[in-house]
Structures are given as C-alpha cells and as structure tokens.
Amino acid sequence: MFEQWHFQVAPYTEFPCRENDLCLLFNPAGELLPAAEDHGLIHFCGYGNYAGQQPHDAAFLGYWEGKRCYAVTLTEQDCETRKFSSLREILAQQDAELSCLACMGKQLLDWRQHTRYCSACGGLLQEKTAERARLCPACGQLYYPRISPAVIVAVHRDEKILLAHNVNFAPGVYSLVAGYVEAGESLEQAVAREVQEEVGLHIRAIRYWGSQAWPFPSTLMVGFEADYDSGSIRPDGQEISEADWYALDQLPSLPRPGSISRRIIDSLCARQ
Known part of the structure; x- marks a missing residue:
C-alpha cells in the first residue's frame, strides 16, 4: 500500500515554508481548511491566497510527489471569514494517505505550540538540525514529538x-x-x-x-x-x-x- 503513496514522510528540511509551498491549512483550534479547488486537504498553491500576514506557525511534513509539504497554522485574523472542518470529520471522509497527512500536521503543530521552553532550565528552545526535534541551547536537552x-x-x-x-x-x-x-x-x-x-x-x-x-x-x-x-x-x-x-x-x-x-x-x- 505505502509504495503507491504520493506522500513520503521526512523528518527535516533546511528550508522554511514559503507562501507557494504545498500545505495543509489549520486554524489555531486544529481544524482544517479544505482546498477550494477540489475540496481536498492539500493547498497546491500554498497559503499565499489565504494569509494577509505571516502564518502563526508551520511544520514540515515531508514530500508530496517530490515537493515539500507543510502544515500551516493561520492567524486568528486570517481565519475569521473561512469555513474550517473538524479533524474527526476529515478522518471519516479521507483515505489513509490524506488521513496520515492531516494527523501528522495536527500533532506536529500541537507539539510545536506546547514545546517552546526547556522543562529543565526554562530556556527558549531552538530547532535541531537534521531531525524533527527541538534543542535547548543552554543545557542541551532534546525534545521530540510526543506519542x-x-x-x-x-x-x-x-x-x-x-x-x-x-x-x-x-x-x-x-x-x-x-x-x-x-x-x-x-x-x-x-x-x-x-x-x-x-x-x-x-x-x-x-x-x-x-x-x-x-x-x-x-x-x-x-x-x-x-x-x-x-x-x-x-x-x-x-x-x-x-x-x-x-x-x-x-x-x-x-x-x-x-x-x-x-x-x-x-x-x-x-x-x-
């Protein structure tokens, strides 16, 4: 099954999310914005048409047909006039591949939101190079997504x-x-x-x-x-x-x- 997927999980990229990168769009409550073009989950034209300002956060998911794909949280202001769907509704309708993307995006964005400071020394965490983790530059503690x-x-x-x-x-x-x-x-x-x-x-x-x-x-x-x-x-x-x-x-x-x-x-x- 997985060998036929368009999506490939990858834990790290050195490139930040750009406004025209493939992405899934979330509001701060973790709900998803369906793509206008086909009511799917992936916004193939990026977040540029939906964000009047810099998104609240973005998490790299992997590659969709070789192109970088991200989960993006829009700001409250950019979400005001748009209709989002609950993730439970999404999971009831989508296939395994898109469900994987949606679950990964929701979970990683939650983790990033709640893992910003070191629980050992209180220092501000930084992104760790070459893996999906956050590092405390003060004491060296590593933080990985919780499962x-x-x-x-x-x-x-x-x-x-x-x-x-x-x-x-x-x-x-x-x-x-x-x-x-x-x-x-x-x-x-x-x-x-x-x-x-x-x-x-x-x-x-x-x-x-x-x-x-x-x-x-x-x-x-x-x-x-x-x-x-x-x-x-x-x-x-x-x-x-x-x-x-x-x-x-x-x-x-x-x-x-x-x-x-x-x-x-x-x-x-x-x-x-």
Missing part, C-alpha cells in the same frame, strides 16, 4: 463481541474497550489489564489487528482482537457505565466512521 500509545480490543465470545458505553460517550453509543499503555507494560499486557479493570473479564489469544494515529492530541491507537476466557461483565462505574455481548447483526449505535474502533467493528462484520 502516547493506547490499545483498543475487540473481544470475541462465540459469535458475539464485547461493546461498552464510556461515561463520556453520547447516550446510546457503544464501542470497544480501550485505554492507555502504562510505563513498563507491553501492548498485550495493557490489553489484558484494561479489559479486566473496565469490565472484569479475563481474555486470551490476544492478537494484533492494526493501528491508527489519533492526534487528540498525540495518541497512537493500536488495535487488537482477543478471545473471552473467564469472568462476568462488571463495569467499573468510573469509565464504563454499561457493557454487554452483541451479535454482529444486532449492534447498537457505534462510533462514527474514521475511528479505529469503527474500522475494527466494520472489518468483523465484513468477515461474516
């Missing part, structure tokens, strides 16, 4: 899967059990722990499904499948209020398309 791994799992029991309602979900929406990986854990340990903590079940035969960048703000979702082993469903009452086993032809309301949870569930339905 927070999380796991999500489809647990099978006979012909049904486990779905749970998180207290933060909209009413009636159910999804797969998920959670962040703790320091020192393997991904598989995190899968088993999250299921046991959130719904009281023990699982076995944990196996990898796939992954997805989820830049809210910096998560890498790693998907798994597993089989039920033992226990009765007991929602923890803190994160999970309800959980149950559902046949794939009798599913409740699910997360919107674009999320890895929905992709896993859709793939299971397609197997039937």
